[in-house]
Amino acid sequence: xxxxxxxxxxLRSFEAAWHAxxxxxxxxxxxxxxxxxxxxxxxxxxxxxWRHTNLRALAGRPFADAEPxxxxxxxxxxxxxxxxxxxxxxxxxxxxxARTDDPALSIESLRASIDRDPASLAARLxxxxxxxxxxxxxxxxxxxxxxxxxxxTGRVAAPLLIVHSAETARDDAAVHSRVIVDVAAGAQAxxxxxxxxxxxxxxxxxxxxxLHLAPGASAEHYRVFSSDAHTTHFDALEITQAADSxxxxxxxxLGGALLRANLSGRLDAAGAEHDSYSLLVGHxxxxxxxxxxxxxxxxxxxxxxxxxxxxxxxxxxxxxSRVRVEAGTxxxxxxxxxxxxxxxxxxxxxxxxxLEILADDVKCAHGxxxxxxxxxxxxxxxxxxxxxxxxxxxxIYAFLxxxxxxxxxxxxxxxxxEALIAxxxxxxxxxxxx
Amino acid sequence: xxxxxxxxxxxxxxxxxxGFVTDIESDSLPPGLDESVVTAISRxxxxxxxxxxxxxxxxxxxxxxxxxxxxxxxxxxxxxxxxSYFSAPRPPTDAPKSIDEVDPKLLATYEKLGIPLHERARxxxxxxxxxxxxxxxxxxxxxxxxxxxxxFCSFSxxxxxxxxxxxxxxxxxxxxxxxFFAALNSAVFSxxxxxxxxxGVRCPMELSTYFRINAAKTGQFERTLIIAAxxxxxxxxxxxxxxxxxxNQLHAAVVELVALDDAKIKYSTVQNWYPGDENGxxxxxxxxxxxxxxxxxxxxxxxxxxxxxxxxxxxYPSCVLKGxxxxxxxxxxxxANNYQQADTGTKMIHIGRDTKSTIVSKGISAGHxxxxxxxxxxxxxxxxxxxxxxxxxxxLMGSQCAAHTFPIVEVxxxxxxxxxxxxxSKIGEDQLFYCLQRGVSAEDAVNMIVSGFCKAVFKExxxxxxxxxQNLLSVSLEGAVG
Numbered sequence: 001x002x003x004x005x006x007x008x009x010x011l012r013s014f015e016a017a018w019h020a021x022x023x024x025x026x027x028x029x030x031x032x033x034x035x036x037x038x039x040x041x042x043x044x045x046x047x048x049x050w051r052h053t054n055l056r057a058l059a060g061r062p063f064a065d066a067e068p069x070x071x072x073x074x075x076x077x078x079x080x081x082x083x084x085x086x087x088x089x090x091x092x093x094x095x096x097x098a099r100t101d102d103p104a105l106s107i108e109s110l111r112a113s114i115d116r117d118p119a120s121l122a123a124r125l126x127x128x129x130x131x132x133x134x135x136x137x138x139x140x141x142x143x144x145x146x147x148x149x150x151x152x153t154g155r156v157a158a159p160l161l162i163v164h165s166a167e168t169a170r171d172d173a174a175v176h177s178r179v180i181v182d183v184a185a186g187a188q189a190x191x192x193x194x195x196x197x198x199x200x201x202x203x204x205x206x207x208x209x210x211l212h213l214a215p216g217a218s219a220e221h222y223r224v225f226s227s228d229a230h231t232t233h234f235d236a237l238e239i240t241q242a243a244d245s246x247x248x249x250x251x252x253x254l255g256g257a258l259l260r261a262n263l264s265g266r267l268d269a270a271g272a273e274h275d276s277y278s279l280l281v282g283h284x285x286x287x288x289x290x291x292x293x294x295x296x297x298x299x300x301x302x303x304x305x306x307x308x309x310x311x312x313x314x315x316x317x318x319x320x321s322r323v324r325v326e327a328g329t330x331x332x333x334x335x336x337x338x339x340x341x342x343x344x345x346x347x348x349x350x351x352x353x354x355l356e357i358l359a360d361d362v363k364c365a366h367g368x369x370x371x372x373x374x375x376x377x378x379x380x381x382x383x384x385x386x387x388x389x390x391x392x393x394x395x396i397y398a399f400l401x402x403x404x405x406x407x408x409x410x411x412x413x414x415x416x417x418e419a420l421i422a423x424x425x426x427x428x429x430x431x432x433x434x
Numbered sequence: 435x436x437x438x439x440x441x442x443x444x445x446x447x448x449x450x451x452x453g454f455v456t457d458i459e460s461d462s463l464p465p466g467l468d469e470s471v472v473t474a475i476s477r478x479x480x481x482x483x484x485x486x487x488x489x490x491x492x493x494x495x496x497x498x499x500x501x502x503x504x505x506x507x508x509x510x511x512x513x514x515x516x517x518s519y520f521s522a523p524r525p526p527t528d529a530p531k532s533i534d535e536v537d538p539k540l541l542a543t544y545e546k547l548g549i550p551l552h553e554r555a556r557x558x559x560x561x562x563x564x565x566x567x568x569x570x571x572x573x574x575x576x577x578x579x580x581x582x583x584x585x586f587c588s589f590s591x592x593x594x595x596x597x598x599x600x601x602x603x604x605x606x607x608x609x610x611x612x613x614f615f616a617a618l619n620s621a622v623f624s625x626x627x628x629x630x631x632x633x634g635v636r637c638p639m640e641l642s643t644y645f646r647i648n649a650a651k652t653g654q655f656e657r658t659l660i661i662a663a664x665x666x667x668x669x670x671x672x673x674x675x676x677x678x679x680x681x682n683q684l685h686a687a688v689v690e691l692v693a694l695d696d697a698k699i700k701y702s703t704v705q706n707w708y709p710g711d712e713n714g715x716x717x718x719x720x721x722x723x724x725x726x727x728x729x730x731x732x733x734x735x736x737x738x739x740x741x742x743x744x745x746x747x748x749x750y751p752s753c754v755l756k757g758x759x760x761x762x763x764x765x766x767x768x769x770a771n772n773y774q775q776a777d778t779g780t781k782m783i784h785i786g787r788d789t790k791s792t793i794v795s796k797g798i799s800a801g802h803x804x805x806x807x808x809x810x811x812x813x814x815x816x817x818x819x820x821x822x823x824x825x826x827x828x829x830l831m832g833s834q835c836a837a838h839t840f841p842i843v844e845v846x847x848x849x850x851x852x853x854x855x856x857x858x859s860k861i862g863e864d865q866l867f868y869c870l871q872r873g874v875s876a877e878d879a880v881n882m883i884v885s886g887f888c889k890a891v892f893k894e895x896x897x898x899x900x901x902x903x904q905n906l907l908s909v910s911l912e913g914a915v916g
Contacts (some may be wrong), residue, residue: 048504052844097842202623216626272481319652327833327834328833328834330833342845342846342847342848342850343848344848345815345846345847345848345849346815347846347848348512348844348845348846349843349845350842350843350845351841351842351843351854352840352841352842352843353719353841353856354838354839354840355828355837355838355839355856355858356836356838356839357830357836357837357838358836359830359833359856360830360831360832360833360835360860361833361860362830362858362859362860363857363858364857364858364859365855365856365857365858366839366856366857367853367854367855367856368841368843368852368853368854368855369851369852369853369854370843370845370850370851370852371845371850371851371852371853372848372849372850372851406686
């Protein structure tokens, strides 16, 4: 690299990667996405949705596709699933994943899905999350190397664990991967995606998950981020819901240098219900930018968003949630709640709970608080002989753990609590209390 | 629903009551804007050199700016060269020396508005500095204020009589380069009000200005500067109505408040400019920059606004809480009916220790209107013990209107407490039913429910305004139940 820093190095390296790719069955839709992405360029703080996350440093770094690799580490969530599926640097391992123990669940690699029926896969890709502000999803459509296509046709009792790991030995590696989950009418599934890896290198992970729920379907989706402290992670999750479908979504942010976790939900038909829970832990110098956008596009739809944010060290946590109720709908209900806890004078929490209402028959509310621990609660514990440090630790843990009570897989909750405790001050004390 | 809708149509078709144009010859500049226009305005007003330089600097900066597009408002592009930037009512002889010398037609205009200036001012004990178009023509109660040491005059008079105060404070809260409209205002502002309350003085009366846009195609570029010195207290009322007109009129005012140690400034606005007709034709574009700075310890600035008029409102009265222990307040009712668009809110910037702010915003949308709350609460690392409470509620009437809430909360001090809550819903069917069932007409029921909804804000208004605001609200919303 020359002495003068190239501020568009990242953009040009993505373009070069695009030109170097061998064509596949969905080349046309990829080309269209790439063209749009290049026209938009990387987001800057002048883009309203990126005002709290500056990508200038990233924009000046060139990236190259991560090579195929073998997984180096196991997921601490492995206990919840007998046969987890590994995706390493965007590619499933083994290359043709199969899961035969449940006839209601069929899994193939996206590469196989593209080869088998490129037209229908191409049609599945153009999606709601690819907005101007969430342009990383566009880049993902152009560049994703592989991933999974999961189809759920009946009630699947056991959770499916997908472990995404970034295994690279370089600082400039970029991983572009995608997961598509289609839940058929009346079917039910629990999908857990765990992102880890990074190996101390400044890897870029750009992942997209598309989840579609047909009429009457129900799904519980988890995405857990516990990458190394140098990883930059752009994650786009798109959820489309048909009539009377129910979705519960948990976003758990426990790792990475920069995590931008986007959730775009669209309630397309009456009776659709969406609950999302975001646990955002800022630690060290981490930046967590969580952006939720839920669109009520039909009558009698319900959404609830709950977030807990913790910022320690020099971290910055952003929770940006937008609910839009389209014109012509009636009976939409929405609730947003975000509570933030600041633990250090050098940390920052930014909240933007936004409502965009274009119909009159609605009930929408949001609440957001940012502050310190409740002095009354602290007093209660102190008065009972618990020392201040322990009381604070317990209250911080309780503040965050509150969000996890809705998880239906006890194994997942327990493992996530363990990982959360490791991030908190007074971890040993908390373990002793458990 | 359909029968209700017809009622709505008839009730909403109520005409703007204050729609009339007074025929007074205006001494206007031709449309257009360049450095010579800026210079001409300054020369016409015999301004000192420093002010002309200041205007020209602002104008040159304005040329580098683009009109902001982030607000959720839509309007055809504004041609800034098609606007006349100065218009003064021509005095019959010279400047009037007392209220009796004021152009009788002008006084008649106030009569039609229901404000018999001299009578009402005396009765209510309110000093009225009436801004008719761009030049102040009548000022009352000067003696009483002068005895207390309070300076309350038009901006032009202040430039002439107190240039040192203008030079010291002008543009220190809203710098000329602050934003597109502030830069434009700084370059071409015509007149406005100036208030200086000296240390330890409690202003003996509520100060009030009535604005009225009159000459065709003249944007009004008001500049208001209020300074409350150590321990001073002042309450300022601003109210406005404008005659009916088909062409959109641009209004880009700047209001600056400075509160020093222990000073208190209360700034109340009732804004009822022409909102356009029921098809969205005409109406005022109101792009205002209002900001107050609590510079001293325990200073307090309180904004109260009732916004029922204007085709487009773009207004964010803000508080910069620099002094330790200073307090900022924002109480707002914004009503948008027909095709009105209101994008309003506030900014509270906490810099000093133990600073406190309260935001209560009530938005009401009816017809095809769009009402947006946009706010920022920012707590800087220095603001230990800062406290903010924000409540913004929206009420929707009719399936074609929209209500948006876009708050931003940025906290960088672990010892701060910030709370924000908001709700959006339509007028409660059960509340309406309760009233109807007890023989209250639908219209009265809606009025009652709406005034209940807005009560938290109305109780902050000075007495003089509270009644007017309540009436305005019922006129603006009459029959808007859908």
